[in-house]
Amino acid sequence: MSIEPRLLEALSAVQDPELRRPITELGMVESAVLENGTARVKILLTIAGCPLRSTIENDATAALATLPEVGSVELELGVMGPEQRAALRESLKGRAVPFGDPSSLTRVIGIASGKGGVGKSSLTANLACAMAADxxxxxxxxxxxxxxxxxxxxxxxxxxxxxxxxxxxxxxAHGVKVISIGMFVDDNKPVIWRGPMLHRALEQFLTDVHFGDLDVLLLDLPPGTGDIAISVSQLLPGSELVVLTTPQAAAAQVAERAGAIAVQTGQKVVGVIENMSWLQLPDGSTMELFGSGGGRQLSERLTATLGAEVPLLGQVPLDPLLRAGGDAGLPLVLSHPGSPAAAQITAIARSLSHRPRGLAGMKLSVSPG
Known part of the structure; x- marks a missing residue:
């Protein structure tokens, strides 16, 4: 089928909403001709039930309409055949970042905690959105x-x-590519799996899910030092850890174990975050509901245990809006970016994502001329 270069150039601005790459690079444009001011274009969807077909259709029509020589658009949507999908998969595999490969430049960071209830998942979601917003x-x-x-x-x-x-x-979601076992179960059913199944689930997330090229991959880890923590160290040996605690001394003591696992796994603990550090009262004063000093204490203990500096990255105050944002599905860093908690989370996100990564030991694909 013929393709008019001017139309193809316009369509190169249209991205597949899921693959986040131009439809022209993905081989989705089967034909594009211009006849008497009418652009007749056929686009091939990856699957018949593509949930975002209307988005592709609207974006393609809008892109073509920007050309002065196009007076009207006739857009047809088809579906890729088996051979075309196979070619698409191969092209994507060629670009996919092998997160477990030492040469990968994607920073992989696991957010860990000693126990549940310290706000780890909420903080991870906000960190991801803050990085994407940057x-x-x-x-x-x-x-x-x-x-x-x-x-x-x-x-x-x-x-x-x-x-x-x-x-x-x-x-x-909010610019973040997300995968969770919750997307594969119905009606909030519990997942009752033991070690081998947990390992296989994580392995599939890393091998079967196409994330494309990433700057940062975050993992919301379960609390403690169980099967998933061990699997992460095996599947992602270059991954780093951030340990979350609350200010309470007892919580910091438990969290220390989640960081000390790095002694055995060889991972690097890049920092500590103290959550729920204080509550801002209406009169401007603060109340330390869970005590104070836990984050600093954890930082010092892990530094001594691991023999390398583990800094306190930040202290996030207790904010009811953080909880409200989680319930509404709109993280605090997006809904109230100027709040003290959001500002602290954004600063932590930037400190993590902008840390330089050395190229020592990496094999570069260059050869002498």
């Missing part, structure tokens, strides 16, 4: 298989991934 390409894996909550916190509780044969395309 223009980074961000992926988020809800690795807390038994206690998954990320889809709800990001406002996509009923989202289902799109499947292109054996490849899974993660839903996108």
């Amino acid at each position: 223009g980074l390409r961000v992926g988020l894996i809800d690795a807390d298989v038994h206690g998954f909550s990320i889809p709800g916190l990001l406002g996509i509780p009923g989202a289902k991934p799109t499947r292109v044969d054996d490849m899974i395309l993660p839903p996108v």
Whole structure:
């Protein structure tokens, strides 16, 4: 089928909403001709039931209408055949970032805690959205298989991934590509799995889900030092850890174990975050509901245990809006970016994402001329 270069150039501005790449690069434009001011274009969807077909249709029509020589648009939507989907999968595999490969430039950060109830998932969701708002390409894996909550916190509780044969395309929320076991179960059913199944689930998230090229991949880890923590160290040996605690001394003591696992796994603990540090009262004063000093204490203990500096990245105050944002599916850093808690989370996100990563030991694809 013939393709008019001017129309193809206009369509190059249209991205597939799930793959986040131009439809022209994905081989989705089958034909594009201009006849007497009418642009007749056929676009091939990856699957017949593409949930975002209307988005592609509207974006393509709008892009073509920007050309002065186009007076009207006739757009036809078809579906890729098996050979075309196979070619698409191969092209995507060629570009996919192998997160477990030492040469990968994607920063993989697991958010860990010693116990539940410290706000780990809410903080992870906000960190991801803050990084995406800064223009980074961000992926988020809800690795807390038994206690998954990320889809709800990001406002996509009923989202289902799109499947292109054996490849899974993660839903996108607030600019973040997200995958969770909650997207594969119905009616909030519990997931009753033991070690091998948990490992396999994480492995599939890392191999079957197409995240594309990412700057940062965050993992919302389950509390403690169980099967998933071990699997992460095996599947993602270059991953780093951030340990979350509340100011309470007892909580910091438990959280220390989640960071000290790095002694055995060889991972790097890049910092500590203290959550629920204080509550701002109407008169401007603050109340330390859970005590004080836990974050600093945890930072010092992990520094001594690991033999490398583990800084306190920040202290996030207790804010009712943070809870409200999670319930509404709109993270605080987006709904109230000027609030003290959002400002602190955004600062932490920037400190994590802008840390330089050395190229020592990486093999570069260059050869002497």
